[in-house]
Structures are given as structure tokens and as C-alpha cells.
Amino acid sequence: MNIARHLTIMAKARPDAVAVKVPRGRVHDAAGEKIDYLTLTFSDLHAEVGAWEANLVKRGVREGDRVLVMVRQGLPLIAAVFALFRMGAVPVIIDPGMGMKSFLRCVAHSRPRVLLGIPVARFLSRVCRRAFRSVEIRVPASSSPLARIKAQNPESKIQNNTEVSNNGLAAILFTSGSTGAPKGVCYKHEMFEAQVRSIRDTYEIEPGEGDLSMLPVFALFSPALGMTTIVPEIDPSRPATLDPSKIVRAIQQENVNNSFGSPTLWNKIADYCIANNITLPSMKRVLCAGAPVPAALWEKARKILPNGKLHSPYGATECLPVSNVNGDEMLQNKSACAGACVGRATPEIQIKIIAINDDPIAALADARELPPGEIGEIIVTGPAITREYDNLPAATAAAKIKSGDTIWHRMGDTGCLDADGRLWFCGRKAERVETAAGPLYTEPCEQVFRAHPQVVRCALVGLGARGSQIPAIVIQPASKHFDLAKLAAELRALALAQPHTAGIAHFFHHPKFPVDVRHNAKIHRLTLAAWAASGKAEELKS
Structure with missing residues (x-):
């Protein structure tokens, strides 16, 4: 079935329920400063999607067309993608944070006929003509004013135009390329349908809950689940610049129940809450993905979520969710397995x-x-x-x-x-690092060294040819001022305390780890390995 049908269902069943809230500034009342939101009901959102669809058809977009979507997060992204689903076109979504060279390579490979984009995207397509050579139609991406929609159609008549291309290609979503070249993943509507079903059942999500997703693409599930999408005040191209106070304010003001974000982002939010003695009683669940959740964050979550749980869903662009584990289960986990527990299959x-x-x-x-x-x-x-x-x-x-x-x-x-x-x-x-004594795996090894208070991040890397690699640990220190010899001795002591890390005797420090833009959590270990082997790296020696 066409995944866009869920919006039609919600617009019929709950037309006056709030679908999307978009921040547009600040207002003041007797209680103080508040976030001012543009609010759309499910009936409004359905009409908005219809307006986008009508505009796309008018400009020559056809069923089956590949449409490169380069729009702002929140309402434009939701409306654009659901409109494309409804008309049977194929949205192509590429993370611009992967770097310009990789991004342009993905554009050229996906061969879009249509570009639906903001002004800077349309300008880029004119400058980088080779990558965009397949583009025949350029559609400006500006959200239709809701007042005009209602003036044209006061009844917001709900139609179901989702009986096209249900068994064909639904979308192309690109992987982040954290350990290789980004690849376009082909989705069919039935796969999206299975994802919606799995997310709803795994997390017991109910219509009417409020969702604040810090990954724009994940927010596309909210309308299909009947949730209210609270658009966060965050720059998705630079998630590391997140202001936790803005996220906390939105959660408190809107009584948010659900949020999706990387461990890096939620660690910042949790630290802010603990420092300011804040709890988030409305939250039922926080979904942390993109990298393993550190042990400290599980403990922090218990302090700030009195009525909710931190969850760690495991999956990938090609399949999500695969498994899930929550905070309660983490406390009970006793196993002979090494690594990070990511729970049972969904x-x-x-x-x-x-x-x-x-x-x-x-x-x-x-x-x-x-x-x-x-x-x-x-x-x-x-x-x-x-x-x-x-x-x-x-x-x-x-x-x-x-x-x-x-x-x-x-x-x-x-x-x-x-x-x-x-x-x-x-x-x-x-x-993985293939030593003469056998393989070493990143998560079991890195867990040992993350326990050191001076270590913000660490990465296992291999020096030399596979099969005879020398294992080393690169750390990102918590401060610029530390005793190199003392830290080296302490890291070596940690290594000797565990059988699987006893052979690690080389340690390097790097001021700022290269990480992915999408989650700001995945470490580019192969880049660090090349740096450590280049001769430019400074080794810690006791």
C-alpha cells in the first residue's frame, strides 16, 4: 500500500488533531517567554500536501519521476515527501552533510529528472551542471500559505490519491557513507509500511503523542503514526551546535512524549538537565541511535526521565529497526558476550x-x-x-x-x-583490526578506555597490513592540559586489566575526532587510522 495513505486516514479520523508545530519566534505572556508555533491540524496538513502535489503536477512532474528533495526540515520536508508519495513520484533524499564531493556524486548517480529545492539548491544545480545534468525541471520549494489553501478550498476536502505505484519504487534514501561510498537504498511502499508497523508496535506509540525528532528524515514517520510533529530548533547540517536549552524548553512547553536523537545530542541535553535540576516528566521514550549509547548516558537518562525510558534502536538505512534495548534491560544485562547490547529483534x-x-x-x-x-x-x-x-x-x-x-x-x-x-x-x-594474534573489534576494546575520565572519545585503529596489524587507541582528551606520560601509563594499565586489550600498547591523542554529520556520533576510524600511520600523530608515552 502507498505509505501516504496514513495521512489520509489520520485526516479523516482526527481532522482537528494537531499534526505539525513549526517554531517561528518567541512570544511573551503572563508566564514569561514561550516558543511561538505555526500549528497545522491533520486536515490542514492534508490540504498542504494536496497543494504541493497540485503544484508539482502543474510544473510537469509525473508518476515515476525521480525527484531530488532539497528543502528545509519540518513542514516543507513532510509536505514535499508525502505529496511525492501520493502522486507516485520517487523522492531522492541525500544528506548534504556528507561533503560536497560525495553529495554531487550521489546526485549524478541517482539521475533525478526533477529538483525540488530551496534557492541555494537550485543555484547549485546551475553551477554544478555535470552532476545535475539529468535534471529537466526545477521546482521552487516554498510552503504554500495555509490561508490561501483554505480560501481556495474551505472544506479542505479529503481525497485519496494513493493508488499509484504501490508495488514500484517508493523512494531512494542514501546511506551516510561512514565506512565507504554512500549508496542509494531502494525502498518500496511495502517496506515503509512494515517500518511504520514495527515502530508503532515496538514502542507502543499511540496517536496524539508529541514527537520531537532531531533527525529530519525520522520525523516523516510521525504523521503516519498520528503523532504531533514538534519541529526542533536545531540546524540539521550542524547538529553539534545544538542548544540544549531550546530542546528542553520545547519538551516542557509542548509536553513532548517522544524524541529521536544521537547519543551525542542527548548527552548534551541530559547534562543540561542535570546541571539545572530539570526533569522531563512528559517524556515516555527517548530513542538514541547512530552509535552505541555510552554507559554514563543510561544512568543520566534515569535521572531526567522519571516517567520514561531511554531506548537504543539498532538498524541502518537499509533496515530499521532491527532490534531495541531500553534502560531497564541494560541494568539486567549479564552476558558472556562483549560489546554493546542492542537488545532483542523487533x-x-x-x-x-x-x-x-x-x-x-x-x-x-x-x-x-x-x-x-x-x-x-x-x-x-x-x-x-x-x-x-x-x-x-x-x-x-x-x-x-x-x-x-x-x-x-x-x-x-x-x-x-x-x-x-x-x-x-x-x-x-x-x-576490525586483524592482528597476528587474531581480530580485535572496536566496541569491546573502546569500552575499556572510555571509562577513563580524561577520554571524551576513543577509537581502535590498526597500523600496518591486515593480518599483522598493530593495534592502537586514539583518544580525544577532555581538556587541552594533561600529563602525557601519566595518561599513557593509566591507559596502558586499563589495557592490561582485560585479556582482549592486553596487547594494546600504543596510544595517540587527537584534538577533535572526525565524525558523521547526520548523528555527530559515528567516528570515522579509517580516517583516524590513516592519520595515526602518517607520522604526523603524536604518540602518548609513559
């Missing part, structure tokens, strides 16, 4: 651990499944699992395994299943 998802293999695996029968407790490669299947990358047959072959009509996706991650069926994440497969 409804309709199956998980297996197979022996690590860097080559394509054509059939599941060719893979060797590992028993509980043994670290290997994570593969998953289910109705939300995407089946291919856009026009990348080699990448598809490397990431997909067939078993009859079933497709298993290779997550590109290492991990293990424990005896109770919980999944433990051990790090990206491409970032």
Missing part, C-alpha cells in the same frame, strides 16, 4: 550471526552460522529489509544473501547473540 525481524567473510555470499547455504556467544557478522531479514541498491549490482551482491525468495541483509557490522537471544554490537566489520 517484530517480524530475524537475526543470524555468520562467520566473517569479506567476499559476496550468493546463498545462505554458503554462509556458516555461528553459535551464541561467538562474534561474527550480523545478517537480518524481514518485511522492512530493502532488497537492492540503486543501480549498484556489485554493492547489492556484496550486501545481500538469498535464501529462496527471502533476502538477508549483511549489516556490515560484527556482533554476537547471547543465550537469551539478545544481540550485542561489536563494531563495523570494515573497522
Whole structure:
């Protein structure tokens, strides 16, 4: 079924319920300063989407067209994407934070016929003509004034135009490219439908809840779930600049129940709350994804969420959510597995651990499944699992395994299943360090050194050729002033205390880790490995 049908359903069932609230400044009343929001009901949002759809059709956009979406977060993104879904066009969404070179490469590869964009996007398409050579139509992306919509159609008549291209391509969403070139993931409507179903059932989400997502794309699920989308005051291209006071103010003022954000962002919010003796009683759940949740954040969440829980969903652009774990379960987790617990499989998802293999695996029968407790490669299947990358047959072959009509996706991650069926994440497969004594995995090793108070971030890297790599740890120190020799000795002592890190004797410090823009949490370890091997890195020595 066309995923846009959910908006039609909500507009019919709950026309006067609030769908979207967009911040537009500040107002003052007897209680003090408040965020001023533009508010749209589900009936309003449905009309807004209809206006976008009518404009796109008028400008020559057709069913099946690939449409590169370069608009602002919040209402423009929601309205544009749902309008494209409704008319059977294919939104192409690329994270501009991946860097201009990679972004332009993705544009050229996806071959959009239409650009729906803000002025700077349309200007870019004129300057970088080679990357945008497939574009025939450029549509300005400006939200239709709601007053004009209602003047044209006072009854906000609700129609269902979602019976097109239901079995065809629904969207192309690009991966972040944190450990390789970004790839366009092909989604069908049935896959989005399965995601909505899984998110609703896993987190027991009910219509009428308020959602504040700090990842713009994730906010697209809110209208389909009947939630009120509270657009956050955050620059999605620079999430590290987040002002936690603005997020807390929005949560308190709007009684927000749900939020999605990286561990980095929620760590800043939690620190702000604790420093100012603030709790967030309206919050039912916080979903933290993009990187493993550090142990300290689980504890902080318990202090600021008296009526809610911190959750860590595990997944990827190709399949989300795969599993989930919450704060209560983390306290109970006792296992022989190393790494970060990411919980049990979500409804309709199956998980297996197979022996690590860097080559394509054509059939599941060719893979060797590992028993509980043994670290290997994570593969998953289910109705939300995407089946291919856009026009990348080699990448598809490397990431997909067939078993009859079933497709298993290779997550590109290492991990293990424990005896109770919980999944433990051990790090990206491409970032494992292959020493002469055997492989080392990032998460089990880095956990040891993250315990040091002087370490903000750390990364396991390998020096030399795979198979005989020398393991090293790069740390991002908490301050600029520290005793190099003392820190080196303390890190080495931590290493010797654990069997799997005892062989790590080389330590480097880097002032600011390279991380992804999307979550501001994924460390580019391969970049750090090249830096550490370049001779420019300063090694800590005791």
C-alpha cells in the first residue's frame, strides 16, 4: 500500500488533531517567554500536501519521476515527501552533510529528472551542471500559505490519491557513507509500511503523542503514526551546535512524549538537565541511535526521565529497526558476550550471526552460522529489509544473501547473540583490526578506555597490513592540559586489566575526532587510522 495513505486516514479520523508545530519566534505572556508555533491540524496538513502535489503536477512532474528533495526540515520536508508519495513520484533524499564531493556524486548517480529545492539548491544545480545534468525541471520549494489553501478550498476536502505505484519504487534514501561510498537504498511502499508497523508496535506509540525528532528524515514517520510533529530548533547540517536549552524548553512547553536523537545530542541535553535540576516528566521514550549509547548516558537518562525510558534502536538505512534495548534491560544485562547490547529483534525481524567473510555470499547455504556467544557478522531479514541498491549490482551482491525468495541483509557490522537471544554490537566489520594474534573489534576494546575520565572519545585503529596489524587507541582528551606520560601509563594499565586489550600498547591523542554529520556520533576510524600511520600523530608515552 502507498505509505501516504496514513495521512489520509489520520485526516479523516482526527481532522482537528494537531499534526505539525513549526517554531517561528518567541512570544511573551503572563508566564514569561514561550516558543511561538505555526500549528497545522491533520486536515490542514492534508490540504498542504494536496497543494504541493497540485503544484508539482502543474510544473510537469509525473508518476515515476525521480525527484531530488532539497528543502528545509519540518513542514516543507513532510509536505514535499508525502505529496511525492501520493502522486507516485520517487523522492531522492541525500544528506548534504556528507561533503560536497560525495553529495554531487550521489546526485549524478541517482539521475533525478526533477529538483525540488530551496534557492541555494537550485543555484547549485546551475553551477554544478555535470552532476545535475539529468535534471529537466526545477521546482521552487516554498510552503504554500495555509490561508490561501483554505480560501481556495474551505472544506479542505479529503481525497485519496494513493493508488499509484504501490508495488514500484517508493523512494531512494542514501546511506551516510561512514565506512565507504554512500549508496542509494531502494525502498518500496511495502517496506515503509512494515517500518511504520514495527515502530508503532515496538514502542507502543499511540496517536496524539508529541514527537520531537532531531533527525529530519525520522520525523516523516510521525504523521503516519498520528503523532504531533514538534519541529526542533536545531540546524540539521550542524547538529553539534545544538542548544540544549531550546530542546528542553520545547519538551516542557509542548509536553513532548517522544524524541529521536544521537547519543551525542542527548548527552548534551541530559547534562543540561542535570546541571539545572530539570526533569522531563512528559517524556515516555527517548530513542538514541547512530552509535552505541555510552554507559554514563543510561544512568543520566534515569535521572531526567522519571516517567520514561531511554531506548537504543539498532538498524541502518537499509533496515530499521532491527532490534531495541531500553534502560531497564541494560541494568539486567549479564552476558558472556562483549560489546554493546542492542537488545532483542523487533517484530517480524530475524537475526543470524555468520562467520566473517569479506567476499559476496550468493546463498545462505554458503554462509556458516555461528553459535551464541561467538562474534561474527550480523545478517537480518524481514518485511522492512530493502532488497537492492540503486543501480549498484556489485554493492547489492556484496550486501545481500538469498535464501529462496527471502533476502538477508549483511549489516556490515560484527556482533554476537547471547543465550537469551539478545544481540550485542561489536563494531563495523570494515573497522576490525586483524592482528597476528587474531581480530580485535572496536566496541569491546573502546569500552575499556572510555571509562577513563580524561577520554571524551576513543577509537581502535590498526597500523600496518591486515593480518599483522598493530593495534592502537586514539583518544580525544577532555581538556587541552594533561600529563602525557601519566595518561599513557593509566591507559596502558586499563589495557592490561582485560585479556582482549592486553596487547594494546600504543596510544595517540587527537584534538577533535572526525565524525558523521547526520548523528555527530559515528567516528570515522579509517580516517583516524590513516592519520595515526602518517607520522604526523603524536604518540602518548609513559
